[in-house]
Amino acid sequence: MVAGWPGSPAFVVGRATAHGYETLVSHGLIDDARPWASVSKLTVGIAAMRVVASGDAFLSDPAGPEGSTLAHLLSHASGLGFEEGDRVVPVGTRRVYSNAGIDCVGDALAPDDPRGWITETVLIPLGTDAVLADRISAGVVGTVHDMALLANELLVPTLLTPAQRDTMTTPFLPELDGITPPFGRQRPNWWGLGPELKGQKQHWMGNWPADSFGHFGQSGALLLCDPTTQLFVAATSTERFGPWAVELWPQWLDALREEVGQ
Secondary structure, X not given: OOXXXXXXXXXXXXXXXXXXOEEEEEEOOOOOOEEOHHHHXXXXXXXXXXXXXXXXXXXXXXXXXXXXXXXXXXXXXXXXXXXOOOOOOOOOOOEEOOHHHHHHHHHHHOOOOHHHHHHHHHXXXXXXXXXXXXXXXXXXXXXXXXXXXXXXXXXXXXXXXXXXXXHHOOOOOXXXXXXXXXXXXXXXXXXXXXXXXXXXXOOOOOOOOOXXXXXXXXXXXXXXXXXXXXXXXXXXXXOOOXXXXXXHHHHHXXXXXXXXXX
């Protein structure tokens, strides 16, 4: 099940339940703490929705560049470039994947301690041992088990209501095109408030159902969730993302799905 994956991958294929996740298939050192890179963005989405649920902020609140809101930032529609200082486009005109935009969410909602905010509102309440070692857009370090706890929350929410989770996983500005690096231009490029959404894209999510959502990271980590079956795949790697993953992941994720009979 890991043929073609360089390094030492670790993964769990699981099913989310109200009593915690059920492991269907696992491989590798699932208790080794490894960088999640941009999979960390899913924790920012949950943390932001918790603030909105408390009434202390609204998704329509201004944040980031002029004309942008929290929702624009979380869905990569604020116009900000990949990193601070990169070329910008007008707000709400194109899906531009942006680490800088996600970091701006922390600046807006927890300016004094954005890393502590994610830790206290997501990582600890979920029962993980993961730590936020760097910026909130890409700094979580945790195990596959920790990532599976995150998947269970996204599929069977406890920190959020189902309606709030649905808001996270509904496309914001669904008409927007944009590039999912390095998988090319997606027309349209659906994104929720944190998670990337499958829709009709033909890319790293393979042939998983259109309702599927998740994220991958430059560390070689990925999380993919299917709310139609409560199935998920959580994976970390010792090999950074590269051309091998572009070629392997779509077929690999489809094969895992077939392995568990979904």
